Amino acid sequence: MDDNSLHYLVEKIRIQAQITDLQELFPHKELGWIRDSQLLSMPICSQTMGLRKGSSQLIDVLKLMGGASLPVGRIYEGHVNALQLINVYADQEQKNTLFSDIINRQLLLGVWNTQQADGVVIRQIEEGKYRLEGCKTFCSGGHWIQLPMITGQLISKQTNGWQMCIIPLEKVKRISVDSSGWKPLGMRASASYKMDFTGIVIDRNDLIGQVSDYYRQPYFSAGALRFAAVQLGAVQMILQETHRFLKDSGRADDTFQKIRIAEMATLVETGNLWVSRATVLTDLWQGACRHTESLLAYVNMTRSVIAETCIRCMDLAERSVGISALMQPHPLERIHRDLTTYLKQPAPDAAVLSTGTYVLNQQDVNSMWADSDCSIRPC
C-alpha cells in the first residue's frame, strides 16, 4: 500500500472514529476499509509464507491507526500479534494454510490470553481431539474476530501446560459471547467481551506451538512495543488537536500556552525517538537472536516512557484547552477516555523492575544497548 492511500485510509478512520464512539458501535466500517486495503495481510510475505522482516513499516501503521482510532488500533494490534505468534510457533504447513486464508479472505485475528478463575482448559478427549472448557475476558473484537488465537491449560496424556490454539473459522459461531460486563470508561468500540469456549472441540492441527511457548521471550514482553506505538499515535493526535484549538481560538500567542505546547512537542518527539530506536533493536535481534535481555529492558523502558508521555500530555492538553477538552463532541474528550483505558496494560511495575534488574546486572553501563554489528535480512 502506498503512502498516499495509507494516509487517505487513516484519515477516513479518524473521521469515522467520532461517529463509532458516540453510537457505541463496533468499528465495522473502519475494519471494512482496512480489509479492502489488504492491510490484514500486509505483514505476510506470500513467497515465503512467513512474515516480512523488518518492523518499521508495521510500527508506523500501528502509530497511524492509534492516532486515528484507539479501538481500531487495539484490534489491528491484536491481529498483528496473532500473525507474529503464528509466524514464530506454527509449523510450515499450518502457516501455509492460515496465511493463505488471511491473504485470500482478509480474515481478522485476535489473541485472547487474559482470563479469570473460570479460565480455559484444553482437555484431550481422544487421540488428536481436544475439548475446550471455560472463558476468556477482555477479548478485543469479540465475535467479530474470525480466527481467535486463545491460550489455555492443556491437559493430555503426554503433556500439561499453557498452550496456544486457534479456533477454526467454522467453529467460531459456537463461542458464546457475554458483552454485559464491558462498560469501561473508554475503548468501548474495541468490544473486549467475555467469551465462553465450553463445548468446542478442536484438532491437533489447531494447536499452535508447544506448551509454554506463549510466554517465551523476547516475543512475549517485546510485543509491548506494538501497543506503545498505538499509544504514541494517540498522544501525537492530542498534540495535533491542542495545536489546532490554540490556533483556531486565537490563544497561540500566550506565553503559558507556548510553554505547554513546547513541552508536549518535546515529549511526543522523545516518544518517537524511543519507539524508533526500540524498532531498530527489535530488528537487530531478529537478524541475530542475540542480546535478548537488553532488548527486553529497552522495550520495557520504551513502554514506560510512552505511558508517562501519554499521562503528562493529556494533563497539558486539558490545561491548555480547558473544559472543551472534556466535552463531547471534541475529539480530545474521546481520545482522553480511550487512552486512559488503553494505558492499562499488564504489569507496568514489573516492566520497570525488570529494567532495573537488567541495568544492575551489567558490568558496564556505557555499552548496555549498542548492537550495531548485526545485520538485518529483508524478506
Ligand SMILES: Cc1cc2nc3c(=O)[nH]c(=O)nc-3n(C[C@H](O)[C@H](O)[C@H](O)COP(=O)(O)OP(=O)(O)OC[C@H]3O[C@@H](n4cnc5c(N)ncnc54)[C@H](O)[C@@H]3O)c2cc1C
Ligand atoms: C481495551 C482493552 C483491550 C484488551 N484486549 C485484550 C485482548 O484482546 N486480549 C487479552 O488477552 N487481553 C486484553 N486486554 C487485557 C490486558 O491485556 C490486560 O490484561 C489488562 O488490561 C490488565 O490491566 P490491569 O490494569 O488490571 O493490569 P495489572 O497487571 O493487574 O496491573 C494493575 C496494577 O497492579 C500491579 N500488579 C500487577 N501484578 C501484580 C501482582 N502480582 N501483585 C501486586 N501488584 C501487581 C501493576 O503493576 C499495576 O500497578 C485488554 C485490556 C483493555 C483495557
